[in-house]
Amino acid sequence: MPADFAADTAPGSTKPDAVLTVDGVFRKFGGLRAVDVAHLEVQRGTITSLIGPNGAGKTTLFNLLTGFDKPDGGEWHLDGGTLVGIASYQVARRGMVRTFQLTKSLARLTVLENVLLGAPDQPGERLSRALFGGWAAKEATNTEKAFSLLDQFGLTDKRDDYAGSLSGGQRKLLEMARALMVDPAVIMLDEPMAGVNPALTQDLLHHVKALRDEQGKTVVFIEHDMDVVMDISDWVVCLAEGAVISEGPPEHVSTDERVIDAYLGSTHGDHA
Amino acid sequence: MDVGKILIDGLRAAVGVPAAAFAVSAVGLNLQFGYTGLLNFGHVGSMLLGAYGLAITVDLGGPMWLGVVAGIGAAVLFGLALGYPTLRLRADFLAITTIAASEILRLVFRSEFARPLTGGVFGIQSFADGFFALNPYPDGVYGLGTFRFDERQLWVMTLGWLLVGLGLAATRRLVYSPWGRTLKAVREDEDATASLGKNVFLIKLQSLMLGGAIGALGGMVLAIDQQNVNPDFFQPIVTFYVYTIVIMGGAATITGPVIGAVLFWFLFEAMDGFVGAAVELGWLGPWFDSTDVGPIRFAVFGLGLMLLMIFRPQGILGSREELMIDAR
Numbered sequence: 001m002p003a004d005f006a007a008d009t010a011p012g013s014t015k016p017d018a019v020l021t022v023d024g025v026f027r028k029f030g031g032l033r034a035v036d037v038a039h040l041e042v043q044r045g046t047i048t049s050l051i052g053p054n055g056a057g058k059t060t061l062f063n064l065l066t067g068f069d070k071p072d073g074g075e076w077h078l079d080g081g082t083l084v085g086i087a088s089y090q091v092a093r094r095g096m097v098r099t100f101q102l103t104k105s106l107a108r109l110t111v112l113e114n115v116l117l118g119a120p121d122q123p124g125e126r127l128s129r130a131l132f133g134g135w136a137a138k139e140a141t142n143t144e145k146a147f148s149l150l151d152q153f154g155l156t157d158k159r160d161d162y163a164g165s166l167s168g169g170q171r172k173l174l175e176m177a178r179a180l181m182v183d184p185a186v187i188m189l190d191e192p193m194a195g196v197n198p199a200l201t202q203d204l205l206h207h208v209k210a211l212r213d214e215q216g217k218t219v220v221f222i223e224h225d226m227d228v229v230m231d232i233s234d235w236v237v238c239l240a241e242g243a244v245i246s247e248g249p250p251e252h253v254s255t256d257e258r259v260i261d262a263y264l265g266s267t268h269g270d271h272a
Numbered sequence: 273m274d275v276g277k278i279l280i281d282g283l284r285a286a287v288g289v290p291a292a293a294f295a296v297s298a299v300g301l302n303l304q305f306g307y308t309g310l311l312n313f314g315h316v317g318s319m320l321l322g323a324y325g326l327a328i329t330v331d332l333g334g335p336m337w338l339g340v341v342a343g344i345g346a347a348v349l350f351g352l353a354l355g356y357p358t359l360r361l362r363a364d365f366l367a368i369t370t371i372a373a374s375e376i377l378r379l380v381f382r383s384e385f386a387r388p389l390t391g392g393v394f395g396i397q398s399f400a401d402g403f404f405a406l407n408p409y410p411d412g413v414y415g416l417g418t419f420r421f422d423e424r425q426l427w428v429m430t431l432g433w434l435l436v437g438l439g440l441a442a443t444r445r446l447v448y449s450p451w452g453r454t455l456k457a458v459r460e461d462e463d464a465t466a467s468l469g470k471n472v473f474l475i476k477l478q479s480l481m482l483g484g485a486i487g488a489l490g491g492m493v494l495a496i497d498q499q500n501v502n503p504d505f506f507q508p509i510v511t512f513y514v515y516t517i518v519i520m521g522g523a524a525t526i527t528g529p530v531i532g533a534v535l536f537w538f539l540f541e542a543m544d545g546f547v548g549a550a551v552e553l554g555w556l557g558p559w560f561d562s563t564d565v566g567p568i569r570f571a572v573f574g575l576g577l578m579l580l581m582i583f584r585p586q587g588i589l590g591s592r593e594e595l596m597i598d599a600r
Contacts, residue, residue: 130451
C-alpha cells in the first residue's frame with residue numbers, strides 16, 4: 001500500500017504535504033562541500049529512500065538534520081518548526097528520531113531497558129523524582145508499550161538479555177523498536193539492512209513498511225541495495241557530491257541518466 | 273610472627289573510620305565512574321572541599337551544620353565548574369582536567385596567600401568539638417583484646433557507617449530508577465542516548481555533581497575523625513585509592529564500593545603488620561630493613577591489583593558476563 005501523492009520529479013520539487021523541508025543546507029569539510037542541498041521536501045506518511053554513491057553525503061545530511069552535526073548554513077523545518085541550532089536530543093523530542101549505520105545498541109543494558117529508555121516524558125528521569133518517587137505508574141504503562149513493541153519485532157524472548165548479546169540483525173530490530181518508543185513523526189534509518197543476513201532482510205523490510213502502513217510514520221532511509229529501494233520506496237532521492245541530482249518515484253529515478261552517471265562515475269558497487 | 277594480632281589489626285581497620293570514609297567516597301565515585309562511565313581523576317578534590325568546607329566554616333565561627341552545607345555546596349560547584357567546559361568534549365578531557373584541578377585545589381589551599389582562610393600548610397584543627405559534644409557513648413574503651421575502640425572513634429564510626437548506609441540506599445534507589453537507566457545509557461553510548469531524546473550533557477553533569485557531593489561527605493568524615501585538615505593529605509593518590517576500592521569491589525554494583533573499602537583497609541593494615549614482621553624476622557634477606565616496609569607494602573598491593581585485573585577484572589561483586597559483553 002504505497003502512499004499516493006503527486007509531485008513533479010524535478011530535484012527540489014514541492015510536495016503536497018511536506019513534513020520535512022530543507023533549504024540551502026550545506027556543510028564543508030575543508031574545501032569539500034560534503035552536503036549542499038538547495039531544496040528538498042519529504043512527503044508525510046511516505047517511505048523516502050536516500051540513495052547515492054559512497055561519499056555522496058547521505059549520512060552527513062542525516063547528521064545535520066538530526067543535530068548530530070552543524071551545517072555551515074541553511075535551514076530546515078520539521079512540521080513547520082525550525083530545527084536550526086536545535087540539539088540532537090531536542091530534535092528527537094520534537095518528533096524526528098534517527099538510527100545509526102553502525103548499530104548503537106546499549107550493550108550492557110537489557111533489551112527491555114533499551115526500549116524503555118526511548119520513552120518520552122518519564123518523570124523519573126529527573127534526579128529529584130528518581131530519589132523521591134512518583135514515576136512507577138508511568139513506568140508501568142511504558143513497560144506495557146515496550147512489551148508490545150518487542151513482541152512486534154520478535155524480541156520478546158530476548159527482553160531480559162543484555163543487548164550486547166544480540167546478533168547484528170537483532171540489534172537493528174532493537175534499534176527500530178527503541179526509536180518507535182519515542183513515538184516520532186519521522187524516523188530516519190541509516191542503512192537498516194547493512195550487515196544483516198539475507199533471511200532477516202525480508203523481515204526488516206516488512207517492519208519498515210509497517211512503520212508507514214500501520215503507524216502512519218514518515219520514514220526516510222539510506223540504502224545501498226537497489227532491489228530493496230525499488231521494493232519499498234514511495235519516493236527516491238538521489239544525492240551525488242552532496243547535492244540532490246534526481247528525485248521521483250523509484251522507476252523514474254532508476255532510469256534517470258544523471259543517477260546512472262553518478263553511480264558509474266564513481267566506484268561501482270553491486271547496484272542493479 | 274603474631275598472626276592473630278596482624279589479622280585483628282586488619283579487622284580493626286576494616287571496620288574503622290578510614291574504611292567508612294573511603295566507602296562513602298567510593299559510593300560517589302561509583303556513581304560517576306561505574307554507572308555513568310565518567311573518568312573523574314580528581315575525586316580527591318571533592319573530598320578536600322568537603323573537609324575544608326566544614327573546617328573553614330567552623331573556624332570562622334559558623335555552626336557545624338552550615339559547614340556541612342558549605343562543604344557539599346563547594347563540591348557540587350566544583351563538579352559544575354569541571355563538567356561544564358569539558359563534558360561536551362571527549363572523555364579524555366574530563367580525565368585530564370579533573371586530575372589537574374584537584375592538584376590546583378590542593379596547591380591553592382596550602383599556599384601562603386590562602387593561609388588566613390585555610391591555614392596553609394598547617395591546615396585547620398579542632399573544628400569538630402561540636403560533633404564530639406554530642407557523643408552519646410560514655411567514656412571508655414569498647415571491644416575485646418586488641419580489637420578495641422574508644423568512645424570518640426566509636427562515635428565517628430557510627431557517623432561514617434550511617435552515611436555509608438544512606439549512600440547505599442540512595443544509590444539503590446537511583447540506579448533502579450529511570451534516571452539511573454539514563455546514566456547507564458550514557459556510559460554505553462552517548463550518541464544513541466541523545467538520539468532517543470535524552471540530554472546527555474545534563475545527565476553527565478548531574479552525575480558529576482552528585483558524586484562529588486557524596487565524595488565531600490567522605491572527606492568530612494576523615495576530617496572530623498582527625499579533628500584536622502591538611503592539604504597534603506589530599507594528594508592525587510587518594511583518588512586512585514578510591515578507584516582501587518571501586519574496581520576491587522566491583523564497579524557499577526551497589527555494595528561493591530563498600531566491600532572494596534573494607535577489603536582495602538583490611539589488606540592495607542594486615543600487609544603492614546605482615547611485611548613489618550617479615551622484615552624483622554629477616555625473611556626478606558639483608559636487602560630490606562624496617563624503613564622499606566611502606567614501599568614493599570605498596571608494591572605487594574600493586575601486584576595484588578594486577579592479579580585481580582588479570583583473574584577477576586570485574587571485581588568481587590561484578591558480573592563477568594556483563595564485562596565480557598562486546599560493547600560495540
